[in-house]
Amino acid sequence: MRRRLIQSTLAVVLVVIAVFGVSLVIVETRTITSSAQDRIESEALRLAGIVEANAAERRPIDSDALAEQLDPGRYARITVPGQPPVEVGERTDESVLRGTAKGEQGELVVVEEPRSIVTEEVGRTLAVVGAVALLAVVAAVALAIRQANRLASPLTDLAETAERLGSGDPRPRHRRYGVPELDRVADVLDSSAERIGRMLTAERRLAADASHQLRTPLTALSMRLEEITVTDDLATVREEATIALAQVERLTDVVQRLLTNSRDPRTGSAVPFDLDEVVKQQVEEWRPAYRSEGRAIVRSGKTGVRAFGTPGAVAQVLATLVENALMHGGGTVALRTRVVGNQAVLEVTDEGPGVPPDLGNRIFERAISGRNSTGIGLAVARDLAEADGGRLELLQAQPPVFALFLSRTEPERGEREQTVR
Structure with a gap:
């Protein structure tokens, strides 16, 4: 029973984790990717504003100044009409997230970020979700074991009580377990034990009473029969037999009275x-x-x-x-x-x-x-x-x-x- 309770609880927890955990991972992945894309586009707009301000004042583009404005790990390409393109940062050959922005004078700013950065962030989120799921499984197993022990131990105790009752020990145990259904079973077993105890007491009392009350009549009857066997006088035999029959009737009445009183x-x-x-x-x-x-x-x-x-x-x-x-x-x-x-x-x-x-x-x-x-x-x-x-x-x-x-x-x-x- 313990194993079944643990397995059923663990199965429920795993199903819940599978349903809600997968959904959470998908939502978090999309949220992280979308947030990264938004950050890149915001970066492109910010750089476009700087380039547009320099173009309005007819100042050349300062790549070093733009590099200070650009987040580490990103690459930017700035194109201004009539000027050679300016590249800031190192460009990578792997898959990237790209954000673009255009100025009023035709300036074009493209900002790129390797997808691996987003993947690492998604991985960290998955690790957190996995750790939480593992803790949930451990907690579920511990709770299942506790509940299994709480239910199985009383059942084992009730089985021992029933076995003891069946073996002839009718003493009630008066144990309760805080579970209404199990306490009801314990009440029934205790009531049965008390009834069986009363029945056994009545049987023992009847046996003791019968042994005591029948001993003397049987002894007297035996003496009358012995008198009959040793005499040849017909009158004596008739007298003793008559007395013996009266004693048999009284003996029958003794038995009837004992049975009646026992009930x-x-x-x-x-x-x-x-x-x-x-x-x-x-x-x-x-x-x-x-x-x-x-x-x-x-x-x-x-x-x-x-x-x-x-x-x-x-x-x-x-x-x-x-x-x-x-x-x-x-x-x-x-x-x-x-x-x-x-x-x-x-x-x-x-x-x-x-x-x-x-x-x-x-x-x-x-x-x-x-x-x-x-x-x-x-x-x-x-x-x-x-x-x-x-x-x-x-x-x-x-x-x-x-x-x-x-x-x-x-x-x-x-x-x-x-x-x-």
Whole structure:
């Protein structure tokens, strides 16, 4: 591109020089020749006046005096009636410019100048024109190189940005070049980089959430299937299979919720449901795991509470809290249901050391963990709660008390979105 810009600029300059330079040379040549001719004729008239004055006073022609009046390099021939011709200067055999003048008494003065003098003057003019043309070419090349670099460098930089974007590095560069068209391309690339960055972040977040949220259901499902394979009791097989099918349904709901939240975290499908059923299901599902650890999981509080939310999402939130209590807590884990005004509150507490004081509510931020875990579970749980207009809070750090607040009446859509924000 640089070469093309330089060549095109140089071609334009050469055409301009060729058109205007040749015209200037022709005009200057004619002007110099005409000026020389005029000077010679003026010289002839001046000498004719001197000769005419001498003739009027009947004085002889003084060639030495006329030689002093004649410009160097010129030749003059003076003819006076009744007198021999007088020649002043040296006559040349080369081509000359000639000027003549006549007096009132028949005097004739002829002045000649070699054309070589005019040619030398024309040559000096051509040299000046050529030097100016050369300077113009040099300036044009320098300007073309500067403009080529100004245009080519941003294009190279934009190509590198596009290549970097295609290789998976979506960081916008925010570089501008002072050229509106190139700045527009840079704006589009930066916008694309930001969109791709958001898409990659969402994909990584979905992968991390899926890995975290599916691990526990798959483990529980695997345990149920193992129970089926080692027992010959048909009733036990039927019971375990029924529980396994319920877990598969919840697992399907987990996947659906993760996909839905990855597209729009505010999308909820709240319906009225019996909170006791979700609590009972979680207690029964986690009781074998707690029993194997020598711990207990119990439920208490108000019964027959109905709330608005997505049962699968609420089950995921509870599963996260119960799993955290199993992994990081200690002693008995209690799930207590209570009613506060228009809200149903489900508290999960244990007898462990609780949340470190330096974390507090930051425990809900992604990648924040007090026990070297992934730091994803509580963040996803809070997103799931907020998607249906609820909220998940840490009411007490030591011993830990987590509370899930759910509305007992269907919230308006605007209120739900306001809660999410």
